[in-house]
Amino acid sequence: MSAQDVAVPARPAYRDANVLRWLTAYTASVAGDVVFFLALSWAATRAGGPSQVGLVVAAGAVPRAVLMLGGGVVADRFGPRRVAVLSDGVRCVVILLAAAALALAPAHLWLLALVALIFGVVDAVFMPAVGALPPRITTADQLARVQGMRGLSIRLSNAVGPLVAGAVLVAGGAEGAFAVAGVLFAVSLATLLTVRVTPVAGPPQRDSARGELRDGLRYVRRHRLLAPLVGVIGLSEMCFSGPVATGLVLLADERGWGAVGMGWVASAFSVGATASALLLTVAPRVPRAGAAMAAALLVTAAGAVGLGQAPSLTVAVAFGALIGVTSGFATTLTGALVQTATDPRYLGRVTSVTTLCTLGLAPVLFPAVGITVELWGAATFFAGCGAICLLAAALGLAVPALRRAEFPEFKAA
Secondary structure, three states: OOHHHHHOOOOOHHHOHHHHHHHHHHHHHHHHHHHHHHHHHHHHHHHHOHHHHHHHHHHHHHHHHHHHHHHHHHHHHHOHHHHHHHHHHHHHHHHHHHHHHHHHOOOOHHHHHHHHHHHHHHHHHHHHHHHOOHHHHOOHHHHHHHHHHHHHHHHHHHHHHHHHHHHHHHHHHHHHHHHHHHHHHHHHHHHHOOOOOOOOOOOOOOOOHHHHHHHHHHHHHHOOOHHHHHHHHHHHHHHHOOHHHHHHHHHHHHHOOHHHHHHHHHHHHHHHHHHHHHHHHHOOOOOOHHHHHHHHHHHHHHHHHHHHHOOOHHHHHHHHHHHHHHHHHHHHHHHHHHHHHOOHHHHHHHHHHHHHHHHHOHHHHHHHHHHHHHHHOHHHHHHHHHHHHHHHHHHHHHOHHHHOOOOOOOOOO
16 A cells, blocks of 8 residues: 555544554553553562562663653654564563463562563653654544544553453462463554554664764754643643542542542543543544643643642542543643654654653652642642643743644545
8 A cells, every 4th residue: 555545544533444453552552561560560569578569660660761762763763663563572572471480480579670671671662663653644634533542542441451450360360460461462563563654754864873862852952842842741741640649549548538539539530531532532623722732731730729629529529520631631632733743754752752751750759749748738739730730831821833733624535
Protein backbone atom coordinates (compact mmCIF):
# COMPACT_ATOMS: atom_id res chain seq x y z
CA MET A 1 0.00 0.00 0.00
CA SER A 2 1.27 3.44 -0.88
CA ALA A 3 2.03 6.23 1.57
CA GLN A 4 -0.94 8.16 0.20
CA ASP A 5 -3.26 5.28 1.02
CA VAL A 6 -2.12 5.32 4.62
CA ALA A 7 -2.09 9.11 4.97
CA VAL A 8 -5.71 9.66 3.92
CA PRO A 9 -8.04 7.33 5.82
CA ALA A 10 -11.45 6.67 4.28
CA ARG A 11 -13.18 6.95 7.63
CA PRO A 12 -12.77 8.47 11.13
CA ALA A 13 -9.96 7.10 13.28
CA TYR A 14 -12.25 4.92 15.38
CA ARG A 15 -13.29 3.12 12.18
CA ASP A 16 -9.82 2.95 10.60
CA ALA A 17 -8.49 -0.63 10.77
CA ASN A 18 -4.87 0.52 10.81
CA VAL A 19 -5.46 2.82 13.79
CA LEU A 20 -7.41 0.08 15.57
CA ARG A 21 -4.49 -2.33 15.13
CA TRP A 22 -2.18 0.25 16.72
CA LEU A 23 -4.71 0.73 19.52
CA THR A 24 -4.91 -3.03 20.12
CA ALA A 25 -1.13 -3.24 20.36
CA TYR A 26 -1.02 -0.25 22.70
CA THR A 27 -3.78 -1.65 24.93
CA ALA A 28 -2.08 -5.05 25.20
CA SER A 29 1.21 -3.31 26.03
CA VAL A 30 -0.29 -1.11 28.78
CA ALA A 31 -2.16 -4.10 30.26
CA GLY A 32 1.09 -6.08 30.20
CA ASP A 33 2.82 -3.22 32.03
CA VAL A 34 0.15 -3.24 34.74
CA VAL A 35 0.33 -7.01 35.24
CA PHE A 36 4.14 -6.99 35.20
CA PHE A 37 4.58 -4.25 37.80
CA LEU A 38 2.02 -5.79 40.14
CA ALA A 39 3.68 -9.20 39.79
CA LEU A 40 7.11 -7.62 40.33
CA SER A 41 5.96 -5.88 43.51
CA TRP A 42 4.29 -9.09 44.74
CA ALA A 43 7.40 -11.19 44.12
CA ALA A 44 9.69 -8.59 45.71
CA THR A 45 7.48 -8.51 48.82
CA ARG A 46 7.65 -12.28 49.14
CA ALA A 47 11.41 -12.38 48.52
CA GLY A 48 12.57 -9.51 50.70
CA GLY A 49 9.64 -7.93 52.50
CA PRO A 50 7.85 -4.60 52.00
CA SER A 51 11.00 -2.55 52.55
CA GLN A 52 12.61 -4.06 49.44
CA VAL A 53 9.75 -3.40 47.04
CA GLY A 54 10.69 0.23 46.50
CA LEU A 55 14.30 -0.69 45.68
CA VAL A 56 13.26 -3.27 43.10
CA VAL A 57 10.74 -0.93 41.44
CA ALA A 58 13.30 1.91 41.49
CA ALA A 59 15.74 -0.37 39.64
CA GLY A 60 13.40 -0.06 36.67
CA ALA A 61 12.07 3.46 37.16
CA VAL A 62 15.44 5.21 37.41
CA PRO A 63 16.96 3.98 34.12
CA ARG A 64 13.67 4.57 32.35
CA ALA A 65 13.71 8.23 33.40
CA VAL A 66 17.44 8.72 32.78
CA LEU A 67 17.42 7.11 29.33
CA MET A 68 14.06 8.40 28.08
CA LEU A 69 15.54 11.24 26.01
CA GLY A 70 18.02 8.85 24.43
CA GLY A 71 15.12 6.55 23.57
CA GLY A 72 13.56 9.38 21.58
CA VAL A 73 16.77 9.73 19.57
CA VAL A 74 16.73 5.99 18.80
CA ALA A 75 13.08 6.17 17.69
CA ASP A 76 13.77 9.06 15.30
CA ARG A 77 16.98 7.58 13.89
CA PHE A 78 15.69 4.07 13.16
CA GLY A 79 11.96 4.72 12.81
CA PRO A 80 9.32 4.45 15.56
CA ARG A 81 7.66 1.30 14.20
CA ARG A 82 10.91 -0.65 13.93
CA VAL A 83 12.04 0.46 17.38
CA ALA A 84 8.65 -0.30 18.95
CA VAL A 85 8.61 -3.78 17.41
CA LEU A 86 12.15 -4.64 18.51
CA SER A 87 11.74 -3.29 22.04
CA ASP A 88 8.38 -5.04 22.42
CA GLY A 89 10.07 -8.27 21.36
CA VAL A 90 12.83 -7.82 23.94
CA ARG A 91 10.28 -7.13 26.69
CA CYS A 92 8.35 -10.25 25.74
CA VAL A 93 11.43 -12.50 25.80
CA VAL A 94 12.78 -11.06 29.06
CA ILE A 95 9.50 -11.42 30.92
CA LEU A 96 8.89 -14.97 29.67
CA LEU A 97 12.44 -15.96 30.67
CA ALA A 98 11.81 -14.42 34.11
CA ALA A 99 8.60 -16.46 34.40
CA ALA A 100 10.53 -19.63 33.58
CA ALA A 101 13.25 -18.77 36.12
CA LEU A 102 10.67 -18.16 38.86
CA ALA A 103 8.97 -21.46 38.03
CA LEU A 104 12.25 -23.35 38.46
CA ALA A 105 13.58 -21.65 41.60
CA PRO A 106 12.45 -19.28 44.38
CA ALA A 107 12.54 -15.58 43.55
CA HIS A 108 15.70 -13.70 44.51
CA LEU A 109 15.87 -9.95 44.86
CA TRP A 110 18.88 -9.70 42.55
CA LEU A 111 16.94 -11.48 39.79
CA LEU A 112 13.88 -9.28 40.22
CA ALA A 113 16.03 -6.14 40.27
CA LEU A 114 17.82 -7.29 37.10
CA VAL A 115 14.51 -7.93 35.32
CA ALA A 116 13.24 -4.50 36.44
CA LEU A 117 16.48 -2.86 35.24
CA ILE A 118 16.29 -4.44 31.78
CA PHE A 119 12.59 -3.67 31.53
CA GLY A 120 13.20 -0.02 32.47
CA VAL A 121 15.96 0.38 29.87
CA VAL A 122 13.80 -1.14 27.12
CA ASP A 123 10.78 0.89 28.24
CA ALA A 124 12.83 4.07 27.78
CA VAL A 125 13.07 3.15 24.09
CA PHE A 126 9.61 1.65 23.60
CA MET A 127 7.55 4.49 25.06
CA PRO A 128 8.81 7.31 22.79
CA ALA A 129 8.57 4.98 19.78
CA VAL A 130 5.01 3.81 20.31
CA GLY A 131 3.93 7.35 21.28
CA ALA A 132 5.37 8.73 18.03
CA LEU A 133 3.36 6.38 15.82
CA PRO A 134 -0.10 8.08 15.63
CA PRO A 135 0.93 10.86 13.18
CA ARG A 136 2.44 8.14 10.97
CA ILE A 137 -0.75 6.03 10.83
CA THR A 138 -3.46 8.67 10.34
CA THR A 139 -3.96 12.27 9.28
CA ALA A 140 -3.52 15.37 11.42
CA ASP A 141 -7.27 16.03 11.61
CA GLN A 142 -7.73 12.66 13.36
CA LEU A 143 -5.07 13.03 16.06
CA ALA A 144 -7.45 14.35 18.73
CA ARG A 145 -9.63 11.30 18.18
CA VAL A 146 -6.62 8.99 18.36
CA GLN A 147 -5.56 10.59 21.64
CA GLY A 148 -9.08 10.08 22.96
CA MET A 149 -8.88 6.41 21.95
CA ARG A 150 -5.50 6.19 23.67
CA GLY A 151 -7.09 7.58 26.85
CA LEU A 152 -9.80 4.92 26.67
CA SER A 153 -7.13 2.28 26.20
CA ILE A 154 -5.24 3.40 29.29
CA ARG A 155 -8.41 3.47 31.43
CA LEU A 156 -9.45 0.01 30.24
CA SER A 157 -5.99 -1.44 30.87
CA ASN A 158 -5.75 0.12 34.33
CA ALA A 159 -9.19 -1.27 35.21
CA VAL A 160 -8.75 -4.79 33.85
CA GLY A 161 -5.02 -5.27 34.44
CA PRO A 162 -5.15 -5.41 38.27
CA LEU A 163 -8.08 -7.85 38.15
CA VAL A 164 -6.17 -10.15 35.80
CA ALA A 165 -2.98 -9.84 37.85
CA GLY A 166 -4.78 -10.59 41.11
CA ALA A 167 -6.52 -13.67 39.72
CA VAL A 168 -3.33 -15.05 38.16
CA LEU A 169 -1.23 -14.34 41.26
CA VAL A 170 -3.69 -16.37 43.34
CA ALA A 171 -3.87 -19.22 40.82
CA GLY A 172 -0.31 -19.37 39.50
CA GLY A 173 1.89 -17.14 41.63
CA ALA A 174 4.36 -14.56 40.37
CA GLU A 175 5.64 -16.85 37.62
CA GLY A 176 2.11 -17.19 36.24
CA ALA A 177 1.58 -13.42 36.30
CA PHE A 178 4.93 -12.87 34.55
CA ALA A 179 3.88 -15.38 31.90
CA VAL A 180 0.57 -13.57 31.33
CA ALA A 181 2.44 -10.25 31.00
CA GLY A 182 4.77 -11.89 28.46
CA VAL A 183 1.79 -13.15 26.46
CA LEU A 184 0.27 -9.65 26.44
CA PHE A 185 3.56 -8.24 25.13
CA ALA A 186 3.56 -10.98 22.47
CA VAL A 187 0.05 -9.89 21.41
CA SER A 188 1.26 -6.30 21.27
CA LEU A 189 4.26 -7.34 19.16
CA ALA A 190 2.21 -9.42 16.74
CA THR A 191 -0.29 -6.60 16.24
CA LEU A 192 2.38 -3.93 15.79
CA LEU A 193 3.84 -5.98 12.94
CA THR A 194 0.59 -5.45 11.01
CA VAL A 195 0.49 -1.65 11.46
CA ARG A 196 1.33 0.36 8.33
CA VAL A 197 3.15 3.67 8.64
CA THR A 198 3.87 6.51 6.24
CA PRO A 199 7.51 7.30 5.44
CA VAL A 200 8.96 10.58 6.70
CA ALA A 201 9.76 13.17 4.05
CA GLY A 202 13.11 14.90 4.20
CA PRO A 203 16.76 13.87 4.55
CA PRO A 204 17.66 11.23 7.17
CA GLN A 205 19.53 12.17 10.36
CA ARG A 206 23.31 12.08 9.90
CA ASP A 207 24.56 13.53 13.18
CA SER A 208 25.86 11.62 16.20
CA ALA A 209 23.38 10.43 18.80
CA ARG A 210 24.44 13.22 21.14
CA GLY A 211 24.13 15.75 18.33
CA GLU A 212 20.65 14.50 17.46
CA LEU A 213 19.63 14.79 21.10
CA ARG A 214 20.87 18.37 21.25
CA ASP A 215 19.12 19.07 17.97
CA GLY A 216 15.85 17.69 19.32
CA LEU A 217 16.02 19.72 22.52
CA ARG A 218 16.90 22.82 20.48
CA TYR A 219 13.94 22.13 18.21
CA VAL A 220 11.56 22.04 21.19
CA ARG A 221 13.10 25.12 22.82
CA ARG A 222 12.84 27.24 19.66
CA HIS A 223 9.39 26.08 18.56
CA ARG A 224 6.84 28.80 19.26
CA LEU A 225 4.11 26.28 20.16
CA LEU A 226 5.97 23.24 21.50
CA ALA A 227 8.13 25.12 24.00
CA PRO A 228 5.21 26.52 26.04
CA LEU A 229 3.17 23.37 25.44
CA VAL A 230 5.85 21.22 27.08
CA GLY A 231 5.73 23.59 30.05
CA VAL A 232 1.96 23.20 30.26
CA ILE A 233 2.26 19.40 30.13
CA GLY A 234 4.92 19.34 32.83
CA LEU A 235 2.88 21.54 35.18
CA SER A 236 -0.51 19.96 34.51
CA GLU A 237 0.74 16.38 34.84
CA MET A 238 2.92 17.05 37.88
CA CYS A 239 0.17 16.29 40.37
CA PHE A 240 -2.18 14.15 38.31
CA SER A 241 0.29 11.47 37.19
CA GLY A 242 0.56 9.82 40.58
CA PRO A 243 0.81 12.14 43.59
CA VAL A 244 -2.92 12.88 43.56
CA ALA A 245 -3.63 9.19 44.16
CA THR A 246 -1.52 9.30 47.32
CA GLY A 247 -3.27 12.52 48.28
CA LEU A 248 -6.65 10.80 47.93
CA VAL A 249 -5.58 8.05 50.33
CA LEU A 250 -4.45 10.61 52.92
CA LEU A 251 -7.55 12.78 52.40
CA ALA A 252 -9.87 9.80 52.95
CA ASP A 253 -7.94 8.80 56.07
CA GLU A 254 -7.99 12.36 57.44
CA ARG A 255 -11.75 12.77 56.91
CA GLY A 256 -12.64 9.30 58.17
CA TRP A 257 -14.05 8.07 54.84
CA GLY A 258 -11.93 4.92 54.92
CA ALA A 259 -10.76 2.78 52.04
CA VAL A 260 -14.28 2.52 50.61
CA GLY A 261 -14.60 6.31 50.43
CA MET A 262 -11.19 6.62 48.82
CA GLY A 263 -12.25 4.01 46.27
CA TRP A 264 -15.42 5.94 45.41
CA VAL A 265 -13.50 9.16 44.76
CA ALA A 266 -10.83 7.38 42.72
CA SER A 267 -13.49 5.57 40.70
CA ALA A 268 -15.32 8.83 40.04
CA PHE A 269 -12.07 10.33 38.76
CA SER A 270 -11.56 7.34 36.45
CA VAL A 271 -15.14 7.43 35.17
CA GLY A 272 -14.84 11.16 34.45
CA ALA A 273 -11.57 10.67 32.56
CA THR A 274 -13.10 7.83 30.57
CA ALA A 275 -16.09 10.00 29.65
CA SER A 276 -13.85 12.79 28.34
CA ALA A 277 -11.77 10.31 26.33
CA LEU A 278 -14.92 8.83 24.81
CA LEU A 279 -16.25 12.29 23.96
CA LEU A 280 -13.05 13.28 22.17
CA THR A 281 -12.97 9.93 20.36
CA VAL A 282 -16.32 10.52 18.64
CA ALA A 283 -16.28 14.33 18.38
CA PRO A 284 -15.73 15.47 14.78
CA ARG A 285 -13.41 18.29 15.91
CA VAL A 286 -12.53 20.51 18.87
CA PRO A 287 -12.78 24.23 17.99
CA ARG A 288 -10.18 26.55 19.52
CA ALA A 289 -8.23 23.65 20.96
CA GLY A 290 -5.64 25.80 22.76
CA ALA A 291 -8.24 27.93 24.53
CA ALA A 292 -10.31 24.83 25.34
CA MET A 293 -7.25 23.20 26.91
CA ALA A 294 -6.60 26.26 29.10
CA ALA A 295 -10.26 26.43 30.13
CA ALA A 296 -10.21 22.75 31.12
CA LEU A 297 -7.11 23.36 33.24
CA LEU A 298 -8.80 26.29 34.98
CA VAL A 299 -11.73 24.08 35.93
CA THR A 300 -9.33 21.33 37.02
CA ALA A 301 -7.54 23.81 39.30
CA ALA A 302 -10.84 24.86 40.91
CA GLY A 303 -11.90 21.22 41.22
CA ALA A 304 -8.68 20.26 43.00
CA VAL A 305 -9.15 23.01 45.57
CA GLY A 306 -12.80 22.01 45.99
CA LEU A 307 -11.86 18.37 46.53
CA GLY A 308 -9.51 19.30 49.35
CA GLN A 309 -12.27 21.38 50.98
CA ALA A 310 -15.09 18.84 50.41
CA PRO A 311 -17.28 18.65 53.55
CA SER A 312 -18.63 15.18 52.74
CA LEU A 313 -17.84 12.08 50.74
CA THR A 314 -20.65 12.83 48.29
CA VAL A 315 -19.20 16.23 47.47
CA ALA A 316 -15.72 14.72 47.17
CA VAL A 317 -17.00 12.13 44.68
CA ALA A 318 -18.59 14.91 42.61
CA PHE A 319 -15.34 16.88 42.55
CA GLY A 320 -13.41 13.70 41.70
CA ALA A 321 -15.60 13.14 38.65
CA LEU A 322 -15.23 16.78 37.60
CA ILE A 323 -11.44 16.63 37.85
CA GLY A 324 -11.41 13.38 35.88
CA VAL A 325 -13.41 14.94 33.03
CA THR A 326 -11.44 18.18 32.78
CA SER A 327 -7.94 16.82 33.38
CA GLY A 328 -8.57 13.99 30.93
CA PHE A 329 -9.85 16.51 28.38
CA ALA A 330 -6.75 18.69 28.81
CA THR A 331 -4.36 15.72 28.62
CA THR A 332 -5.92 14.51 25.38
CA LEU A 333 -5.77 17.96 23.80
CA THR A 334 -2.15 18.59 24.80
CA GLY A 335 -1.13 15.21 23.39
CA ALA A 336 -2.89 15.86 20.10
CA LEU A 337 -1.45 19.38 19.82
CA VAL A 338 2.08 18.05 20.34
CA GLN A 339 1.67 15.49 17.58
CA THR A 340 0.00 17.93 15.22
CA ALA A 341 2.67 20.61 15.63
CA THR A 342 5.78 18.41 15.57
CA ASP A 343 7.83 17.75 12.46
CA PRO A 344 7.61 13.94 11.97
CA ARG A 345 11.42 13.71 11.96
CA TYR A 346 11.46 14.89 15.58
CA LEU A 347 8.44 13.00 16.93
CA GLY A 348 10.43 10.42 18.89
CA ARG A 349 12.52 13.05 20.66
CA VAL A 350 9.58 15.35 21.34
CA THR A 351 7.53 12.41 22.65
CA SER A 352 10.41 11.45 24.94
CA VAL A 353 10.50 14.99 26.35
CA THR A 354 6.75 15.06 27.07
CA THR A 355 6.84 11.52 28.48
CA LEU A 356 9.71 12.49 30.75
CA CYS A 357 7.66 15.48 31.94
CA THR A 358 4.80 13.11 32.76
CA LEU A 359 6.77 10.27 34.36
CA GLY A 360 9.94 11.99 35.50
CA LEU A 361 8.61 15.00 37.40
CA ALA A 362 5.71 13.39 39.24
CA PRO A 363 7.79 10.99 41.44
CA VAL A 364 9.71 13.98 42.80
CA LEU A 365 6.49 15.11 44.50
CA PHE A 366 5.71 11.81 46.24
CA PRO A 367 7.76 12.60 49.37
CA ALA A 368 6.25 16.10 49.45
CA VAL A 369 2.72 14.70 49.55
CA GLY A 370 3.12 13.02 52.93
CA ILE A 371 5.11 15.91 54.42
CA THR A 372 2.54 18.50 53.28
CA VAL A 373 -0.43 16.53 54.57
CA GLU A 374 1.27 15.81 57.89
CA LEU A 375 2.20 19.46 58.49
CA TRP A 376 -0.76 21.35 57.00
CA GLY A 377 -3.45 18.83 56.11
CA ALA A 378 -4.80 17.29 52.91
CA ALA A 379 -6.67 20.46 51.95
CA THR A 380 -3.35 22.29 51.62
CA PHE A 381 -1.95 19.60 49.36
CA PHE A 382 -4.93 19.77 47.01
CA ALA A 383 -4.78 23.56 47.09
CA GLY A 384 -1.16 23.26 45.98
CA CYS A 385 -2.22 20.95 43.13
CA GLY A 386 -4.81 23.53 42.14
CA ALA A 387 -2.20 26.30 42.17
CA ILE A 388 0.17 24.30 39.95
CA CYS A 389 -2.67 23.53 37.54
CA LEU A 390 -3.61 27.21 37.57
CA LEU A 391 -0.05 28.06 36.51
CA ALA A 392 -0.40 25.63 33.61
CA ALA A 393 -3.66 27.30 32.54
CA ALA A 394 -2.10 30.77 32.87
CA LEU A 395 0.83 29.71 30.68
CA GLY A 396 -1.58 28.37 28.07
CA LEU A 397 -3.50 31.64 28.02
CA ALA A 398 -0.44 33.91 28.13
CA VAL A 399 1.23 32.52 24.99
CA PRO A 400 -0.69 33.64 21.89
CA ALA A 401 0.49 30.74 19.73
CA LEU A 402 -0.80 28.25 22.29
CA ARG A 403 -4.00 30.12 23.13
CA ARG A 404 -4.93 30.31 19.44
CA ALA A 405 -3.84 26.77 18.54
CA GLU A 406 -6.27 24.87 16.32
CA PHE A 407 -6.55 21.35 14.94
CA PRO A 408 -6.80 20.87 11.18
CA GLU A 409 -10.34 20.66 9.84
CA PHE A 410 -11.78 17.18 9.56
CA LYS A 411 -12.07 16.16 5.92
CA ALA A 412 -14.08 13.09 5.08
CA ALA A 413 -12.73 11.10 2.20
